[in-house]
Amino acid sequence: MTETTSDELDERCAAAQSASEVARRATTRERASWLRAIAAALDSNVDELVHIAAAETHLGLERLEGEVARTSGQLRHLASVIEEGSFLELSIDHARDTVAPRVPDLRRMLIPLGPVAVFSASNFPFAFSVAGGDTASAIAAGCSVVVKAHSGHPQLSRRTTSVIDRALDEVGAPIGLVSLVEGTGAGAALVMHPVIRAVGFTGSLAGGRALFDRAMSRPDPIPFFGELGSINPVVITPGADSARGAQLAEGLAQSFQLGAGQFCTKPGVVLVPRDSNVERHVGAHVRSANETLLTDRISAGFVEGVTAWQRSTGVELIAGEMTHEPGSVRSMVFAVDAERLTTDSDALLAEVFGPTTLLVRYRDVNDVPRLLEDFEGSLTGTIHAEPDEDVSSITDLFVGRAGRIVFNGWPTGVAVTWSQHHGGPWPATTSQFTSVGATGIRRFLRPITFQDAPEAQLPPELWESNPLGLPRRIDGELSIPDRRSRSS
Amino acid sequence: MTETTSDELDERCAAAQSASEVARRATTRERASWLRAIAAALDSNVDELVHIAAAETHLGLERLEGEVARTSGQLRHLASVIEEGSFLELSIDHARDTVAPRVPDLRRMLIPLGPVAVFSASNFPFAFSVAGGDTASAIAAGCSVVVKAHSGHPQLSRRTTSVIDRALDEVGAPIGLVSLVEGTGAGAALVMHPVIRAVGFTGSLAGGRALFDRAMSRPDPIPFFGELGSINPVVITPGADSARGAQLAEGLAQSFQLGAGQFCTKPGVVLVPRDSNVERHVGAHVRSANETLLTDRISAGFVEGVTAWQRSTGVELIAGEMTHEPGSVRSMVFAVDAERLTTDSDALLAEVFGPTTLLVRYRDVNDVPRLLEDFEGSLTGTIHAEPDEDVSSITDLFVGRAGRIVFNGWPTGVAVTWSQHHGGPWPATTSQFTSVGATGIRRFLRPITFQDAPEAQLPPELWESNPLGLPRRIDGELSIPDRRSRSS
Numbered sequence: 001m002t003e004t005t006s007d008e009l010d011e012r013c014a015a016a017q018s019a020s021e022v023a024r025r026a027t028t029r030e031r032a033s034w035l036r037a038i039a040a041a042l043d044s045n046v047d048e049l050v051h052i053a054a055a056e057t058h059l060g061l062e063r064l065e066g067e068v069a070r071t072s073g074q075l076r077h078l079a080s081v082i083e084e085g086s087f088l089e090l091s092i093d094h095a096r097d098t099v100a101p102r103v104p105d106l107r108r109m110l111i112p113l114g115p116v117a118v119f120s121a122s123n124f125p126f127a128f129s130v131a132g133g134d135t136a137s138a139i140a141a142g143c144s145v146v147v148k149a150h151s152g153h154p155q156l157s158r159r160t161t162s163v164i165d166r167a168l169d170e171v172g173a174p175i176g177l178v179s180l181v182e183g184t185g186a187g188a189a190l191v192m193h194p195v196i197r198a199v200g201f202t203g204s205l206a207g208g209r210a211l212f213d214r215a216m217s218r219p220d221p222i223p224f225f226g227e228l229g230s231i232n233p234v235v236i237t238p239g240a241d242s243a244r245g246a247q248l249a250e251g252l253a254q255s256f257q258l259g260a261g262q263f264c265t266k267p268g269v270v271l272v273p274r275d276s277n278v279e280r281h282v283g284a285h286v287r288s289a290n291e292t293l294l295t296d297r298i299s300a301g302f303v304e305g306v307t308a309w310q311r312s313t314g315v316e317l318i319a320g321e322m323t324h325e326p327g328s329v330r331s332m333v334f335a336v337d338a339e340r341l342t343t344d345s346d347a348l349l350a351e352v353f354g355p356t357t358l359l360v361r362y363r364d365v366n367d368v369p370r371l372l373e374d375f376e377g378s379l380t381g382t383i384h385a386e387p388d389e390d391v392s393s394i395t396d397l398f399v400g401r402a403g404r405i406v407f408n409g410w411p412t413g414v415a416v417t418w419s420q421h422h423g424g425p426w427p428a429t430t431s432q433f434t435s436v437g438a439t440g441i442r443r444f445l446r447p448i449t450f451q452d453a454p455e456a457q458l459p460p461e462l463w464e465s466n467p468l469g470l471p472r473r474i475d476g477e478l479s480i481p482d483r484r485s486r487s488s
Numbered sequence: 489m490t491e492t493t494s495d496e497l498d499e500r501c502a503a504a505q506s507a508s509e510v511a512r513r514a515t516t517r518e519r520a521s522w523l524r525a526i527a528a529a530l531d532s533n534v535d536e537l538v539h540i541a542a543a544e545t546h547l548g549l550e551r552l553e554g555e556v557a558r559t560s561g562q563l564r565h566l567a568s569v570i571e572e573g574s575f576l577e578l579s580i581d582h583a584r585d586t587v588a589p590r591v592p593d594l595r596r597m598l599i600p601l602g603p604v605a606v607f608s609a610s611n612f613p614f615a616f617s618v619a620g621g622d623t624a625s626a627i628a629a630g631c632s633v634v635v636k637a638h639s640g641h642p643q644l645s646r647r648t649t650s651v652i653d654r655a656l657d658e659v660g661a662p663i664g665l666v667s668l669v670e671g672t673g674a675g676a677a678l679v680m681h682p683v684i685r686a687v688g689f690t691g692s693l694a695g696g697r698a699l700f701d702r703a704m705s706r707p708d709p710i711p712f713f714g715e716l717g718s719i720n721p722v723v724i725t726p727g728a729d730s731a732r733g734a735q736l737a738e739g740l741a742q743s744f745q746l747g748a749g750q751f752c753t754k755p756g757v758v759l760v761p762r763d764s765n766v767e768r769h770v771g772a773h774v775r776s777a778n779e780t781l782l783t784d785r786i787s788a789g790f791v792e793g794v795t796a797w798q799r800s801t802g803v804e805l806i807a808g809e810m811t812h813e814p815g816s817v818r819s820m821v822f823a824v825d826a827e828r829l830t831t832d833s834d835a836l837l838a839e840v841f842g843p844t845t846l847l848v849r850y851r852d853v854n855d856v857p858r859l860l861e862d863f864e865g866s867l868t869g870t871i872h873a874e875p876d877e878d879v880s881s882i883t884d885l886f887v888g889r890a891g892r893i894v895f896n897g898w899p900t901g902v903a904v905t906w907s908q909h910h911g912g913p914w915p916a917t918t919s920q921f922t923s924v925g926a927t928g929i930r931r932f933l934r935p936i937t938f939q940d941a942p943e944a945q946l947p948p949e950l951w952e953s954n955p956l957g958l959p960r961r962i963d964g965e966l967s968i969p970d971r972r973s974r975s976s
Contacts, residue, residue, distance in 0.1 A: 080964075084964070086966060091906050091907040092907060093903075093905040093906055093907040101901060103903045103905065104897060104903060106903060106905055106907035106908055107907055108906075108907040108908070108909055111887065113920070114888075212704075213704070216701070216704040216709075220913075220914040220915070221700065221704075221914065221918060223919075223920065383945075387942065391945065392944070392945065395941075399599065399936060400602075402936070403934075403936060403937065404936070404937045404938075404939055405936065405937070405941065405945075406592075406939040407938070407939060407940045407941045407942060408940060409592060413589060415581075415594060417581040417591065417594055417964075418579050418581055418596075418961055418963075419579040419581040419594035419595055419596040419961075420581075420937060421596055421935040423935065425708075425934075426708040426709065426710075427708070431711075432601070432711065432930075432933065432935070433935070434935060438964075439577070439596075439935065446911075446920040447891065447911065447920070447921070447922060447927065448891060448893065449891065449892045449893070449908060449909035450892075450895070451892055451894040451897060452894065452895045453883075453893065454875065454895060457879065457880065457883045457893075457895065471966055473574075473906055473907075476568075476905075476906045476926075478574060478959055478968055479968075480966055480967075480968065
């Protein structure tokens with residue numbers, strides 16, 4: 001296994017520092033062109049890249065091709081987001097010279113934080129890796145990026161880096177805008193490196209917490225935007241179960257087995273009525289083939305997790321089976337009565353990464369809000385209900401415990417749009433921001449205000465004439481430029 | 489000294505939890521009425537409150553009356569900010585049913601975090617205390633607040649709490665929306681209390697860091713928005729010094745002696761040309777009277793700080809003198825050649841709270857950017873220059889090291905407007921947000937997204953018809969409702 005040396009780390013960080021100085025001065029249009037160049041390079045190298053990825057991750061070619069498209073789409077989306085300009089949060093308050101004390105002219109915008117460390121994830125070798133969402137958000141913001149490669153796909157990480165490096169070079173992006181380090185030691189050192197101004201992380205609670213603690217222990221603590229773990233509770237009401245229980249069973253089985261259950265939004269705990277159609281039918285859709293998970297560590301974690309469930313009093317294996325073939329796992333569905341949650345909630349409500357889910361049978365749907373009170377933060381909360389059922393108290397509980405509330409659908413599948421939120425209360429994430437979608441850019445920005453600045457000292461975004469045609473707040477009033485005058 | 493007991497702390501936190509549930513469901517209009525009720529109560533009790541404050545803080549009545557007006561103005565400003573509605577960051581992306589995979593309907597808004605702990609400051613017994621900016625931002629966001637009283641003004645903290653408590657009760661705000669705890673132990677426990685979801689802090693680097701470390705050590709770390717210390721460098725160019733050095737000397741003297749130098753934006757280090765008019769004239773404006781600082785600890789810190797300067801090689805006392813009267817201090821101005829910065833920057837570039845400033849004499853204005861590279865983050869950076877001087881490299885250095893860049897003015901005086909930013913890189917603040925002005929509300933909010941939600945499960949802010957007439961982003965396009973239709 002390759003481990004980046006301390007000298008190499010220093011070199012990459014120094015290059016990232018220089019690149020970040022260029023990136024922050026670059027125009028939004030230039031940064032958008034960098035994002036599109038990375039997107040184009042991924043798309044045109046898709047065949048080579050997915051073959052490397054498939055060999056390293058055991059994910060299928062089709063899934064991986066889809067993920068490349070998602071990743072390049074994400075880069076292009078963020079290019080259009082920064083071109084729109086709202087992300088700068090431009091605001092101008094003109095001086096008020098006739099009041100005492102005089103109120104000065106104040107002009108505010110967001111500027112990039114500086115070099116960002118990105119820890120890539122095992123389960124998305126493209127979308128949450130070298131050229132993934134954190135990297136795209138950071139470049140969109142005007143930051144450079146040092147990526148810590150995931151040990152589950154080192155070859156792919158290197159190859160992706162060199163593909164995007166060449167693409168960036170061709171469009172005149174600064175050298176060192178995106179670079180790669182490898183190894184646990186290098187990752188730990190990266191979080192402490194003086195030039196690094198923020199961290200983006202997607203991974204496990206244990207690994208994330210350790211890096212979070214390091215980032216906070218710095219002489220100058222830096223923001224740590226981490227996605228750490230989520231059980232993504234699903235509630236199926238009696239009405240939904242009786243109206244379409246068989247169909248829900250199939251949907252659930254698809255969702256928890258998607259990518260062998262290795263999604264951060266996998267439905268991990270499903271609250272169903274006693275004697276539900278969902279429980280009756282789910283087994284028919286549970287795959288019996290052996291599957292290889294992303295890494296040996298993830299396989300071991302899966303076995304540990306389902307073993308803990310099995311040992312917990314009252315838990316029944318209702319579909320699938322444990323395989324004892326080394327390195328392989330099989331889909332498994334468990335069920336338990338809701339009353340058991342109170343006695344062993346730590347084990348039962350822990351995230352188990354991989355193709356499994358736990359049905360929790362409730363006696364009365366009116367008990368569901370009380371049951372949910374014991375749940376920690378999740379990325380998502382899902383409700384399947386019929387139109388005549390009042391689920392407002394369940395929605396309300398989820399508002400306090402989840403980042404996205406899904407109605408009559410499944411949490412897997414995270415659309416990349418302006419309104420997406422991929423985040424949630426601890427331990428889902430450490431932060432008040434999304435890691436997917438337009439607003440993720442805000443993680444890597446900070447405000448600055450110019451007071452009574454001569455126009456020559458202002459960036460053009462804050463010039464009185466608004467030469468770039470950007471949305472701005474003027475004296476408290478939001479104003480959107482006419483699109484025609486803008487494009488002229 | 490009163491110390492809140494552990495049981496009392498639990499009671500206040502439980503009440504804050506209940507109040508926060510009511511506050512998050514309250515309409516924006518209701519929350520605005522709470523803010524205005526607090527403002528009106530402060531204004532109508534101004535005489536009583538400033539007399540209590542003057543006795544406890546040694547700040548003058550006129551200054552304190554001004555601060556009450558600032559504080560009530562701040563509350564009313566935030567009421568109008570939330571009524572405008574942009575702070576909700578509403579965004580709706582309609583479903584795209586014809587693409588594969590289908591893109592669901594996604595609706596995003598910001599919601600309150602929950603109960604917030606606010607640590608009030610010694611130097612602003614109103615504006616950064618019980619009813620100050622952090623409290624106002626948190627209530628505006630829909631959070632409840634538990635304030636840790638500053639030991640420098642306990643009576644005022646209690647009286648302010650009871651004044652606003654009555655006012656809040658009269659307008660139907662929930663009991664426990666704002667409550668008070670006292671004592672260092674209670675403050676430390678407050679940061680660890682399970683119901684607390686965020687911390688706002690204004691104070692010293694040492695005290696702030698200790699509380700920051702506690703907040704980060706929680707099983708579920710919570711955001712800590714702290715303002716910890718700032719030296720607020722000022723650069724005076726040769727052109728400015730020769731054109732208006734005498735006037736600048738007077739302005740500097742006013743700024744660093746304002747409130748006996750006890751402002752977080754006090755100009756602590758001033759880069760001047762050798763043999764400057766500023767240095768020649770500043771002494772004439774330095775007060776010789778004894779002054780009493782806010783607390784004994786602050787007096788002791790002042791003496792320590794100026795003593796460390798005096799002991800540093802090459803530092804000269806050029807105006808004022810040390811007084812040996814116990815509990816009193818006098819204004820003092822020091823000067824040192826820029827070359828000395830490299831040998832003793834820790835002592836010379838430390839914040840000294842109180843009526844003093846350090847002139848740093850540079851040989852060549854072209855050296856100034858290099859000198860500034862050694863400066864840590866500050867709330868402000870100030871440039872005094874003539875129109876024909878190119879200061880762009882100085883501006884650029886400040887962009888990386890300050891939150892507000894002031895041209896031809898002084899950093900003291902922080903206007904409360906939409907465009908204000910009061911924050912800066914560590915150690916000025918821990919965060920990417922302001923603690924003064926409209927956007928400070930964002931600290932106490934987090935996003936949530938509803939996916940394919942029936943309208944009955946959505947808050948009215950996200951209904952298709954936009955019944956509240958709020959600014960929203962629809963399918964990526966920002967749209968501002970017609971003001972006339974809105975008021976109808």
